[in-house]
Amino acid sequence: MVYKGLSAEFLDSSGLSIGDLIKVEKNGTSYFGILLDRAEDPDEKHIVIKLNSGYNIGIDVNNATAELVESGDKPKIELAPLNIEKDAEKPDISIVSTGGTVASVIDYKTGAVHPAFTAEDLIRANPELLEHANINGKAIFNILSEDMKPEYWVKTARSVADEINNGADGVVIAHGTDTMHYTSAALSFMLKTPVPVVVTGAQRSSDRPSSDAYMNLISSVVAAKSDIAEVSLCMHAEEDDSFCYLHRGTKVRKMHTTRRDTFRSINSLPLAKIQKSKLKLVDKAMVYNKRSTESLIIEDEIEEKVAFIKSYPGIQAELIDYHIDKGYKGMVLEGTGLGHCPEELIPSLERAADESIPVIMTSQCLYGLVNMNVYSTGRRILSAGVISGLDMLPETAFVKLAWALGQTDNIKEVEKIIHTNVAGELGEKSSEKFFLN
Amino acid sequence: MVYKGLSAEFLDSSGLSIGDLIKVEKNGTSYFGILLDRAEDPDEKHIVIKLNSGYNIGIDVNNATAELVESGDKPKIELAPLNIEKDAEKPDISIVSTGGTVASVIDYKTGAVHPAFTAEDLIRANPELLEHANINGKAIFNILSEDMKPEYWVKTARSVADEINNGADGVVIAHGTDTMHYTSAALSFMLKTPVPVVVTGAQRSSDRPSSDAYMNLISSVVAAKSDIAEVSLCMHAEEDDSFCYLHRGTKVRKMHTTRRDTFRSINSLPLAKIQKSKLKLVDKAMVYNKRSTESLIIEDEIEEKVAFIKSYPGIQAELIDYHIDKGYKGMVLEGTGLGHCPEELIPSLERAADESIPVIMTSQCLYGLVNMNVYSTGRRILSAGVISGLDMLPETAFVKLAWALGQTDNIKEVEKIIHTNVAGELGEKSSEKFFLN
Numbered sequence: 073m074v075y076k077g078l079s080a081e082f083l084d085s086s087g088l089s090i091g092d093l094i095k096v097e098k099n100g101t102s103y104f105g106i107l108l109d110r111a112e113d114p115d116e117k118h119i120v121i122k123l124n125s126g127y128n129i130g131i132d133v134n135n136a137t138a139e140l141v142e143s144g145d146k147p148k149i150e151l152a153p154l155n156i157e158k159d160a161e162k163p164d165i166s167i168v169s170t171g172g173t174v175a176s177v178i179d180y181k182t183g184a185v186h187p188a189f190t191a192e193d194l195i196r197a198n199p200e201l202l203e204h205a206n207i208n209g210k211a212i213f214n215i216l217s218e219d220m221k222p223e224y225w226v227k228t229a230r231s232v233a234d235e236i237n238n239g240a241d242g243v244v245i246a247h248g249t250d251t252m253h254y255t256s257a258a259l260s261f262m263l264k265t266p267v268p269v270v271v272t273g274a275q276r277s278s279d280r281p282s283s284d285a286y287m288n289l290i291s292s293v294v295a296a297k298s299d300i301a302e303v304s305l306c307m308h309a310e311e312d313d314s315f316c317y318l319h320r321g322t323k324v325r326k327m328h329t330t331r332r333d334t335f336r337s338i339n340s341l342p343l344a345k346i347q348k349s350k351l352k353l354v355d356k357a358m359v360y361n362k363r364s365t366e367s368l369i370i371e372d373e374i375e376e377k378v379a380f381i382k383s384y385p386g387i388q389a390e391l392i393d394y395h396i397d398k399g400y401k402g403m404v405l406e407g408t409g410l411g412h413c414p415e416e417l418i419p420s421l422e423r424a425a426d427e428s429i430p431v432i433m434t435s436q437c438l439y440g441l442v443n444m445n446v447y448s449t450g451r452r453i454l455s456a457g458v459i460s461g462l463d464m465l466p467e468t469a470f471v472k473l474a475w476a477l478g479q480t481d482n483i484k485e486v487e488k489i490i491h492t493n494v495a496g497e498l499g500e501k502s503s504e505k506f507f508l509n
Numbered sequence: 510m511v512y513k514g515l516s517a518e519f520l521d522s523s524g525l526s527i528g529d530l531i532k533v534e535k536n537g538t539s540y541f542g543i544l545l546d547r548a549e550d551p552d553e554k555h556i557v558i559k560l561n562s563g564y565n566i567g568i569d570v571n572n573a574t575a576e577l578v579e580s581g582d583k584p585k586i587e588l589a590p591l592n593i594e595k596d597a598e599k600p601d602i603s604i605v606s607t608g609g610t611v612a613s614v615i616d617y618k619t620g621a622v623h624p625a626f627t628a629e630d631l632i633r634a635n636p637e638l639l640e641h642a643n644i645n646g647k648a649i650f651n652i653l654s655e656d657m658k659p660e661y662w663v664k665t666a667r668s669v670a671d672e673i674n675n676g677a678d679g680v681v682i683a684h685g686t687d688t689m690h691y692t693s694a695a696l697s698f699m700l701k702t703p704v705p706v707v708v709t710g711a712q713r714s715s716d717r718p719s720s721d722a723y724m725n726l727i728s729s730v731v732a733a734k735s736d737i738a739e740v741s742l743c744m745h746a747e748e749d750d751s752f753c754y755l756h757r758g759t760k761v762r763k764m765h766t767t768r769r770d771t772f773r774s775i776n777s778l779p780l781a782k783i784q785k786s787k788l789k790l791v792d793k794a795m796v797y798n799k800r801s802t803e804s805l806i807i808e809d810e811i812e813e814k815v816a817f818i819k820s821y822p823g824i825q826a827e828l829i830d831y832h833i834d835k836g837y838k839g840m841v842l843e844g845t846g847l848g849h850c851p852e853e854l855i856p857s858l859e860r861a862a863d864e865s866i867p868v869i870m871t872s873q874c875l876y877g878l879v880n881m882n883v884y885s886t887g888r889r890i891l892s893a894g895v896i897s898g899l900d901m902l903p904e905t906a907f908v909k910l911a912w913a914l915g916q917t918d919n920i921k922e923v924e925k926i927i928h929t930n931v932a933g934e935l936g937e938k939s940s941e942k943f944f945l946n
Contacts, residue, residue: 217846218851222822249846251822327875328874329847329878329879330847333944336945378823380819381819382843383655384817384907385659385661385688406819409655409686409687409763410766410767413655416656436763437765439766439768440771441766442766443767449655508764508773
């Protein structure tokens with residue numbers, strides 16, 4: 073739409089049109105930015121400008137003044153025809169899009185960002201991808217990652233399996249960053265893959281000059297061509313565009329709300345660095361699954377009724393009972409320190425064990441090993457039947473429990489699965505050396 | 510007790526007595542350590558040795574062999590008489606003990622550690638404290654910090670207030686490390702103090718050679734004598750004994766299950782370094798409350814019915830409804846990314862707002878600023894009445910909400926308190942520079 077009503081009058085009287093760089097003064101503050109079109113404006117009194125920061129803001133024109141800084145063109149959408157010829161020399165990499173910032177466009181309605189692109193649009197926006205591989209794009213759904221849930225992990229695993237079974241030499245998954253590490257952990261458990269599966273995303277949408285989408289995608293394609301046949305997560309390693317890290321899918325976590333190097337390996341080194349399209353192991357001694365010609369194995373049964381509960385001062389035992397009464401099949405506690413919770417919870421934890429509901433203890437410290445043998449509270453929690461999450465991230469333990477319960481409802485079998493290293497999620501007994509790196 | 514039954518026979522036949530350095534072989538593994546006495550052994554078949562690591566382990570003597578490495582003495586407890594004369598030249602520092610590892614002894618029953626010392630015992634164990642100040646010790650309770658809850662925060666605040674009102678020039682609080690940062694945040698909000706209030710603890714109990722208890726205590730006393738009249742937290746800054754950091758009580762978090770430098774300032778620099786009993790500001794430009802002769806103000810009303818809820822893939826809206834139905838007066842959500850949760854929760858979040866129950870959004874990223882204006886989900890969550898926790902740690906937001914609800918049940922007033930900087934908990938808008946330092 074074009075502006076209407078009050079906002080249109082405001083722009084007309086100042087001689088401004090869409091695409092212009094303008095300066096708006098309001099309540100003593102100046103805003104510089106590009107005047108954007110907007111899809112809808114119920115009260116017809118807002119204009120939207122894109123700031124230098126890359127964010128769009130809506131400004132109520134009441135009591136505002138505006139002036140032209142530099143004339144610009146109305147943004148155009150010109151789609152170059154996709155003209156892809158398969159190169160037999162290059163590997164076939166599939167990009168599976170699930171949504172998120174990496175695949176987003178501006179929502180003119182609100183000035184916010186919502187997911188919209190398909191995987192094919194990603195290629196259109198990043199034609200250099202084709203220098204690295206034959207790209208097969210596929211959008212399987214289009215949701216923000218905060219709305220991901222176990223059933224989507226299963227759908228994603230099946231789509232990835234289809235790509236690999238159809239001959240893909242590697243798969244890249246475009247994903248929102250909020251819960252990307254839950255998904256990378258889920259895929260790590262569900263897929264025993266003979267080729268790389270790389271989850272990636274972006275902290276800045278691709279319409280922003282500071283977007284990390286392009287470098288993350290290219291680096292992910294490089295990782296998908298590599299020898300590392302695991303589920304991994306590829307994102308910026310530093311705030312600038314120096315290089316990307318490839319993290320093991322079960323040992324990584326989002327650690328900053330806005331930084332581009334938000335993902336960090338916890339209790340582990342990253343698997344590899346990817347710099348200028350070259351992949352290099354971080355530690356040559358790192359053991360990983362190598363690319364092979366074996367068939368993919370998918371184990372995608374998952375129990376959706378698993379709870380993830382934070383322990384805190386004042387938490388009531390009845391919260392544990394609530395989850396038992398609601399039919400939850402398992403719980404992960406994010407305890408304190410070495411893996412503790414208030415002693416008052418113990419009778420309810422015993423009840424869970426009596427009803428064959430496994431409870432896994434993890435630590436809200438995030439770093440370090442859970443060890444319930446050191447203090448008396450920990451020993452009592454162990455005696456109540458709670459299972460140690462060892463050095464697993466709370467998120468990884470949550471995902472693994474859902475996956476373990478997809479295979480068995482026998483609590484002893486679940487414990488055995490939890491304590492068996494399936495996808496690099498259990499590391500060294502002493503993880504003290506990995507801290508805040 | 511002395512050993513009985515099978516374990517006594519085992520020790521007699523090997524010619525071993527308590528205090529000896531012994532070597533035990535069992536199932537192909539050798540254990541070296543000091544043979545300890547034990548309080549109780551229902552099945553009379555375990556011996557306890559203290560390993561070099563400082564941990565005690567119990568070993569079932571079945572199929573074990575043991576030999577003497579070096580004879581030792583039975584550990585004796587010889588309490589030196591406390592002979593404290595007040596030095597008028599030195600400041601008066603009170604040490605208030607709440608329990609925890611810093612004040613712990615070995616539980617011979619289990620080989621685990623449980624809290625037992627009183628504050629006076631702390632002085633006895635660390636007589637050098639008297640070189641720095643006149644020490645007034647007081648044990649207010651003796652609980653592990655995982656069992657701390659809001660009512661204990663109030664009791665602790667009142668004890669600290671008593672010490673200050675009775676003339677203490679600074680107060681040190683000995684506390685378990687698990688929830689130490691929840692307590693330091695609570696005291697930060699409850700006490701407007703004219704003198705330093707320093708919370709400290711230990712990651713290794715004081716009977717272990719690697720204990721950090723001594724250096725943390727001495728450094729805390731130094732901090733308590735300083736000009737920084739705030740509630741702070743003092744712990745090791747590095748894995749070795751190089752120096753301690755003094756962290757602001759509202760900006761700090763336990764980040765590792767076992768490391769001695771587990772506490773880290775998040776979205777902020779630490780306040781000060783304490784090295785060799787000298788305190789130095791980390792950043793000379795840091796603004797802090799200076800020591801004064803004003804009266805202490807205590808605001809210790811707190812609402813105990815506040816929930817702390819982690820958002821995760823698959824979380825059900827009925828969990829929010831459960832807390833509303835149970836009469837919770839407020840909730841803190843630990844959301845994903847910039848402060849998101851699944852869209853499915855929104856109707857229940859609206860219901861909370863309709864019923865005047867404030868919900869604060871924080872981020873499980875821990876680092877960075879919550880900003881619900883960037884993505885459409887965030888905007889919808891904001892519209893549902895959820896209040897941004899900005900750059901507050903989830904734990905700090907949880908404590909602050911409990912404190913704000915102690916003052917008012919008006920949701921608009923609560924929002925105003927949450928968004929007003931009370932004790933350094935709200936920092937710079939852009940906190941990108943503080944990451945993993």
